[in-house]
Amino acid sequence: MAFHGRMLIIMPFSLVLFATITSAVGQAKPNCPDRCGNLTIPYPFGLNEDCYMGSDYFINCAPNGTAFLKNSNIRVTNISVDLGEIQIQQYLTYDCYTRKGQRRHNIPELRVTPPYTISGAKNKFMAVGCDTYAEFEGYRRNQNLPFIAGCMSQCLGLDSIDENSCSGIGCCQTSIPDGLKNRTVDLKSYNNHTYVMDFNPCSYAFIVQEGQFNFSGNASFQQLAKISQLPMVLNWDIGDESCDVVAEKKNSSCMAHTKCVNRTIGNQAPSGYICQCLPGYDGNPYHPDGCLDVDECKDSKPCDIGTCLNKPGDYTCKCPKGYKNTEDLKKCIKKKTNTSIKVAMVLTEAKKGALMLATSTSHLYFGISK
Ligand SMILES: *[C@@H]1O[C@H](CO)[C@@H](O)[C@H](O)[C@H]1NC(C)=O
Ligand SMILES: *[C@@H]1O[C@H](CO)[C@@H](O)[C@H](O)[C@H]1NC(C)=O
Ligand SMILES: *[C@@H]1O[C@H](CO)[C@@H](O)[C@H](O)[C@H]1NC(C)=O
Ligand SMILES: *[C@@H]1O[C@H](CO)[C@@H](O)[C@H](O)[C@H]1NC(C)=O
Ligand SMILES: *[C@@H]1O[C@H](CO)[C@@H](O)[C@H](O)[C@H]1NC(C)=O
Ligand SMILES: *[C@@H]1O[C@H](CO)[C@@H](O)[C@H](O)[C@H]1NC(C)=O
Ligand SMILES: *[C@@H]1O[C@H](CO)[C@@H](O)[C@H](O)[C@H]1NC(C)=O
Ligand SMILES: *[C@@H]1O[C@H](CO)[C@@H](O)[C@H](O)[C@H]1NC(C)=O
Ligand SMILES: *[C@@H]1O[C@H](CO)[C@@H](O)[C@H](O)[C@H]1NC(C)=O
Numbered sequence: 001m002a003f004h005g006r007m008l009i010i011m012p013f014s015l016v017l018f019a020t021i022t023s024a025v026g027q028a029k030p031n032c033p034d035r036c037g038n039l040t041i042p043y044p045f046g047l048n049e050d051c052y053m054g055s056d057y058f059i060n061c062a063p064n065g066t067a068f069l070k071n072s073n074i075r076v077t078n079i080s081v082d083l084g085e086i087q088i089q090q091y092l093t094y095d096c097y098t099r100k101g102q103r104r105h106n107i108p109e110l111r112v113t114p115p116y117t118i119s120g121a122k123n124k125f126m127a128v129g130c131d132t133y134a135e136f137e138g139y140r141r142n143q144n145l146p147f148i149a150g151c152m153s154q155c156l157g158l159d160s161i162d163e164n165s166c167s168g169i170g171c172c173q174t175s176i177p178d179g180l181k182n183r184t185v186d187l188k189s190y191n192n193h194t195y196v197m198d199f200n201p202c203s204y205a206f207i208v209q210e211g212q213f214n215f216s217g218n219a220s221f222q223q224l225a226k227i228s229q230l231p232m233v234l235n236w237d238i239g240d241e242s243c244d245v246v247a248e249k250k251n252s253s254c255m256a257h258t259k260c261v262n263r264t265i266g267n268q269a270p271s272g273y274i275c276q277c278l279p280g281y282d283g284n285p286y287h288p289d290g291c292l293d294v295d296e297c298k299d300s301k302p303c304d305i306g307t308c309l310n311k312p313g314d315y316t317c318k319c320p321k322g323y324k325n326t327e328d329l330k331k332c333i334k335k336k337t338n339t340s341i342k343v344a345m346v347l348t349e350a351k352k353g354a355l356m357l358a359t360s361t362s363h364l365y366f367g368i369s370k
């Protein structure tokens with residue numbers, strides 16, 4: 001927190017005040033609600049006009065505590081300010097058959113508008129089934145040609161399925177490009193699941209957040225029959241200009257102790273920017289107070305033997321007697337015992353003790369330290 005001693009004496013209440021601000025870190029604009037159900041709502045997001053940065057960041061909070069993105073039916077379940085991401089829940093595509101050959105099938109669509117795009121780094125396209133051909137088509141922000149990809153999975157019995165591995169038997173997957181603004185996922189079968197009906201009447205496909213769906217054979221067939229949505233990650237950014245342009249216009253939304261990071265999709269020019277706290281600072285980089293100093297001395301004990309001293313954005317270690325700082329002041333190392341200093345020390349001590357007769361310094365040293 002880097003308080004000066006004088007400040008502490010003159011304004012003892014400033015500590016209390018600071019503690020309250022720190023505990024509220026994070027989050028909504030002052031005097032704005034910071035929760036919808038379980039979800040924390042950090043600025044630039046907000047639940048009403050006075051609380052969000054622009055209508056793009058409107059979170060529509062239903063009375064039962066479900067959060068929706070703007071006026072859509074897209075459910076929001078996590079918001080990250082430092083990465084410029086949100087987690088949403090999206091419908092699976094299914095393609096089911098009965099023994100009589102009746103088909104039940106959906107093609108859910110997802111369309112998001114700037115500043116939102118589907119994250120390529122955090123999601124995967126996956127399909128599950130034993131008579132399954134899955135395809136998705138998506139358009140990138142600022143591009144008019146579609147991106148089309150897909151995968152297929154076949155198997156003739158549960159025995160042949162490699163459980164816990166999505167590698168083409170019962171499950172297939174592929175990565176997706178960054179920056180998609182819409183996508184459709186469709187499913188087809190080769191034989192209407194006729195030959196696998198006993199254990200797999202349905203195919204499923206979805207774009208899903210990495211780590212949020214693990215294939216495990218029959219258990220996954222059962223699980224997917226029961227759920228309708230899975231999580232997906234969207235990227236978001238501020239404005240549609242790069243860091244340099246907003247800096248020049250003095251219109252950056254990055255507050256104190258932050259840095260501006262260009263947001264780019266593929267090799268296009270920046271589509272906007274996000275703000276991040278500088279190293280040693282924490283909190284919400286869009287909050288009017290900016291990011292706040294992290295008290296490294298409180299949270300961890302970075303100085304093994306020294307005394308930790310917090311500084312804005314940093315810390316140093318004050319070393320005990322016999323130790324000295326490393327160059328970065330972040331560690332204490334034992335002082336090298338320099339023989340000539342030692343001899344001098346020993347001689348001084350020796351005088352006090354009136355032990356003048358010793359002939360070798362090593363004997364003398366031994367005698368005194370005993
Ligand atoms: C909560 O309310 C929203 C909007 O009214 C509705 O769509 C949703 O199904 C409700 N969710 C639950 C769990 O009741
Ligand atoms: C809140 O979280 C709990 C536990 O994770 C979950 O069961 C519940 O559905 C959540 N409520 C809402 C409104 O999202
Ligand atoms: C929300 O996302 C953060 C990382 O951005 C993660 O640490 C946290 O566990 C997530 N919370 C939920 C409920 O998924
Ligand atoms: C996706 O965007 C493209 C290009 O703007 C448009 O032609 C297409 O109809 C959109 N698809 C959906 C499902 O919204
Ligand atoms: C699959 O079912 C559809 C009707 O749902 C039918 O038109 C088609 O001929 C069937 N294909 C095969 C290979 O059975
Ligand atoms: C999937 O597996 C990974 C790695 O083993 C694990 O971290 C993750 O929690 C699992 N996800 C689910 C939804 O079970
Ligand atoms: C698949 O899982 C279900 C539910 O756990 C179980 O009833 C069924 O017997 C399993 N099928 C096979 C072939 O093991
Ligand atoms: C400044 O930034 C805000 C938020 O991104 C934007 O709405 C506004 O148009 C910008 N103003 C100028 C002059 O560029
Ligand atoms: C942001 O992008 C602009 C335009 O491509 C580039 O000139 C600038 O160096 C980038 N700034 C940062 C901080 O990366």
Ligand SMILES: *[C@@H]1O[C@H](CO)[C@@H](O)[C@H](O)[C@H]1NC(C)=O
Pocket residue numbers: 336338339340341
């Ligand atoms: C030991 O100390 C003397 C006097 O302070 C100094 O001149 C000398 O460079 C030191 N030697 C080492 C190895 O540090």
